[in-house]
């Protein structure tokens with residue numbers, strides 16, 4: 001059991017690399033086994049997520065300063081160098097000498113004492129360059145080509161940068177990269193069936209937790225600082241609120257469910273939007289929540305109990321195979337499985353896991369789901385298609401291809417005062433750096 005946050009970060013990063021495991025899952029496991037104060041837990045977490053996110057940039061510094069490139073360094077040494085360089089480049093509150101000394105200590109604890117001098121030398125070489133007035137960009141001697149230049153500087157794969165450059169141009173791509181490299185904010189959605197925004201605000205203020213209402217989202221509240229364990233916050237057990245990002249809250253309003261209606265949520269787990277829909281209907285009507293993953297439906301069932309909602313019926317299964325619901329629903333929500341390209345700030349390793357090939361496979365599944373669940377909608381009813389990604393293959397192209405095969409359907413511009421303007425096509429494309437919320441795509445269709 002370690003009481004050293006840097007050692008915790010080292011063993012976590014080593015496990016992520018050896019096992020190919022998800023960063024948040026391994027970190028959770030290690031934090032449970034560790035004996036750390038709150039501040040040290042925060043430092044260990046920042047180091048793990050930061051080194052994972054900034055891997056490409058950190059490797060590029062090693063490539064510049066060491067004789068051998070990063071990928072030829074012994075794997076454990078490479079992790080130790082990442083930890084040291086991350087603290088020197090990206091942590092604002094760690095004195096450089098502490099960063100260097102604690103990193104050299106890691107070589108001793110992990111049977112790499114012989115390499116302590118090399119680590120010390122490389123980190124001090126970096127510091128000397130900074131002290132001589134060199135920026136990170138000049139230390140990296142970046143290539144002219146904007147794709148590699150931005151990819152190395154902001155630590156993203158080239159194919160992602162290429163896509164953003166095409167959609168946004170250089171200046172906005174930089175802004176988007178900065179957004180995805182920062183720690184995510186935490187938004188709550190207040191449950192109007194059990195409390196009010198004012199009550200929640202007062203209860204949080206009593207614990208010195210500050211937040212502010214989300215503009216044009218009547219139940220939304222954004223926390224201004226880190227808050228520790230969610231379950232310990234006031235009102236969790238009483239079902240006063242649900243954690244849900246602003247852009248995901250928008251989806252419920254665009255579905256616009258009315259009391260007494262039948263709504264089907266085709267990909268419901270873990271249920272953030274299902275429970276919002278039930279709340280918006282005053283828990284009066286029927287929400288059928290389907291998902292093919294029983295494991296992901298467990299938190300939905302827990303949330304239904306915690307929020308004391310009675311209008312939700314949960315079904316396990318593949319939404320491509322429910323012909324019994326044809327022509328049954330007033331409204332259908334397809335919050336489709338997607339690559340998550342709008343939420344890269346929430347998972348430090350997802351930028352390295354996503355591939356263009358996965359996007360192609362997902363777009364096939366999205367098209368099949370869209371086709372099948374559209375049959376559930378009654379004539380005159382509504383189908384809302386949403387994803388938390390920004391790639392056209394999973395969004396605009398999916399809708400265009402569906403509309404070309406189904407001329408009786410059309411895009412309907414939501415008749416609501418929203419924090420994001422619809423595009424000229426009538427759907428919402430939410431870019432995080434412009435709208436300060438997760439990246440999302442939401443299209444409302446009617447036939």
Ligand SMILES: C[S@@+](CC[C@H](N)C(=O)[O-])C[C@H]1O[C@@H](n2cnc3c(N)ncnc32)[C@H](O)[C@@H]1O
Nearest residue numbers: 267268269270271272273291292293318319335
């Ligand atoms: C983006 S998540 C849904 C998030 C959820 N709507 C919420 O707000 O909490 C996509 C979900 O689709 C489910 N899924 C994937 N393929 C499916 C299918 N063929 N049928 C039903 N559910 C599916 C996944 O298990 C996953 O829970």
